Amino acid sequence: MKRILPVFVMLLSTIVFAQTPCENGMAGPYPCNGLDLLSRLSLNVLGSDRGNDSWGWTDPQDGKEYAIMGLGNGAAFVDITDPVNPIYLGKLPTHTDPSTWRDIKVYNNHAFIVSEASGHGMQVFDLTRLRSVSNAPETFTEDAHYSGFGNCHNIVINEETGYAYAVGTSTFSGGPHFVNIQDPLNPVAAGGFNEDNYCHDAQVVIYNGPDTDYTGREIFFGSNEDRISIVDVTDKSNPEGISVGFYGSVDYTHQGWLTEDQRYYIMGDELDESTFGFNTRTIIFDLLDLDNPVVHFEYEADVAAIDHNGYVKGNDFYLSSYRAGLRIIDISDIDNRNMVETKFFDTYPSSNSARFDGAWSVYPYFASGSIVISDIDRGLFIVRDSTLGINDVxxxxxxxxxxxxxxxxxxxxxxxxxxxxxxxxxxxxxxxxxxxxxxxxxxxxxxxxxxxxxxxxxxxxxxxxxxxx
The missing domain is CATH 2.60.40.3080 (Immunoglobulin-like)
Structure with missing residues (x-):
């Protein structure tokens, strides 16, 4: 989300919604197509007046699944192993002040949490503690803290290398701030990159895409306000900018994600809908040559909502689209400039207009098929493809x-x-x-x-x- 926003009108409820199939285009009060509502925890249940980011953790010891949701006043941890009966285990309070912005990623059974709150830094929480919660919901304490920056808009982690990249901090001109988290409870500053715009969000991978000049390198793909920025961060002491990519009708380059073959970068501009009058617009960059990213095509949805965070899993693009909720888009024919929406779950039923309410983020990577949607106004939703049903068949x-x-x-x-x-x-x-x-x-x-x-x-x-x- 862009850092300047109108005041939200929060819609709170104490109701915990349970399993509701998507039938005739509705799951209870929520418009849907192909996705069942398994449960919802309201913001009131989670003890906050606003929601934001979300991520997930699967316990390698027993396969239990946990949703992690950012809130105005902290981060909530929810056991969703039984997605119809989620258990709110507790909250890690904010390190300093409440904030509209909080972001979470996971590495090596630890959650790393940042916020735009002044002086917040990076909180580290040992997720294995969730195995032994006996009196839920608990108020947790952080296991470690990194103070190499204060406020931070977002955090990116490359799990293959054990490095975190804090973006949108006051350090390195808002560019990525590198942190070695290979020992999660002892994070160590590892440099940064300040040769491009403020970075709002990013993805970092060990590159194995079509441009063989960079095979095996650690490559940073940043969404940098008016451009995408591609940086080789293999050598943390000497990161090297590779290229930048521009596109038409730019307003705020927000977030993007690579296709699994690393050929395309699917990117959203957060303000183009409200500024230019587009329906939800997604820009697809062709990265055949990392030195020369070019726009492959643009996808425009049937609704006017603002797009926010999007993630790729297989041939599907999972997009949190604010007032239009979660939209799932088939990208199997992306080579031929073709993307088709196949499923959706609308967490903001009253409107699909271009405003900052509704679905902030989505986490689609659980093995069970459960999908987490974090909603600014209505809390935590758990949905699943209608063809999968509720139980592990x-x-x-x-x-x-x-x-x-x-x-x-x-x-x-x-x-x-x-x-x-x-x-x-x-x-x-x-x-x-x-x-x-x-x-x-x-x-x-x-x-x-x-x-x-x-x-x-x-x-x-x-x-x-x-x-x-």
Whole structure:
């Protein structure tokens, strides 16, 4: 969100909404298409007058899923393992003052939290403490604090390298401030980059895209107010700007995310709808040559709402679109300049106009298929694709053992022959695809998979969480 906003009118409720299927275009009071409402926790339940960012954590020990929601006065932690009956475990209060802006990312079982509040710095919270909450909701204390900056708009983490990138701070002219978080409870300043505009949001990856000049480099893709900025941050002591990318009808370059092949950057301008009268507009950059990013095309939705945070999982783009709620857009034909909205869940039913209310962010990376939406006015929503239903259907059709596993996994069917097993990582990327000869029991070699949580899909329909030790 841009840093200057009108005062919000908060709509509070003490109601906790439970499972409501999407039927005839509605899930209770919420317009929808293809997404069921599993539950909602109001801001009143979470003890705040405003909501903002969200992220998620899956416990590698037992596969439990937790939503983390930013609030005006802190960060809330919610056990959503049973998404129909979420448990509000407690809150980590803000380090200094309340603020409209709070952002969270996760690395190595720790949450890293920043805020625009003066002097806030970066809070570090050990998420494994959530395993032993006995008197929810609790008021938590931070486990560590980094004071190398004060106010901060956003935080980005590259989990492959263990570096955090704080953006929009008073340091490095608002450019990325590097922090080594490989030891989460002892964050260490690691430099920064100040040779481009103030950075509002970013994504950082170990590059494996089409431009082989940068294969294996750590590349920073920043949304920098009126441009995208691409920086090589492999050498923290000597980051090097690669290029900038511009587009037409610019007002505020807000946030973007790479497609999984790292060919395209899907980016939103936060103020173009209200300034120029577009419907929700998304700009797609072609990054075939990182030295020369060019606009591939622009996608315009059927509603007028302002777009905010968007994330890619597989062939879907999950966009929090303020008053239009969550929109899921099929990007499988992005090469041919074609994107199609397939599902939505509107958390702000009264209007889809271009105003700053409604869905702030979305987290779509849980193995269960649960999707978190954090809403400025109405709190935390948990939704799921209507075709998945509420329960993990794998428990009624297939047995997977052992789970957790390290070498081999046996899959046994109660009746349906096993013909295909696919395994996806937590970003929705397929890491294994095996076909079988229609037997009722098969062994799958998982010894090449790194430790962590995965999604196993059997016969293209049944899903199960798989933990690799």
């Amino acid at each position: 794998s428990t009624s059709s297939f047995a997977v053992y052992p789970n957790p596993a390290s070498d081999m996994v046996n899959i046994t069917s109660k009746g349906e022959p096993i013909v295909q097993v696919e395994i996806f990582n937590m970003l929705g990327q397929k890491v294994m695809d095996q076909n079988f000869d229609e037997k009722l029991s098969e062994n799958v070699d998982v010894s090449n998979l790194q430790s962590g949580m995965y999604v196993m899909k059997i016969n293209s329909t049944t899903t199960n969480r798989l933990l690799i030790n």
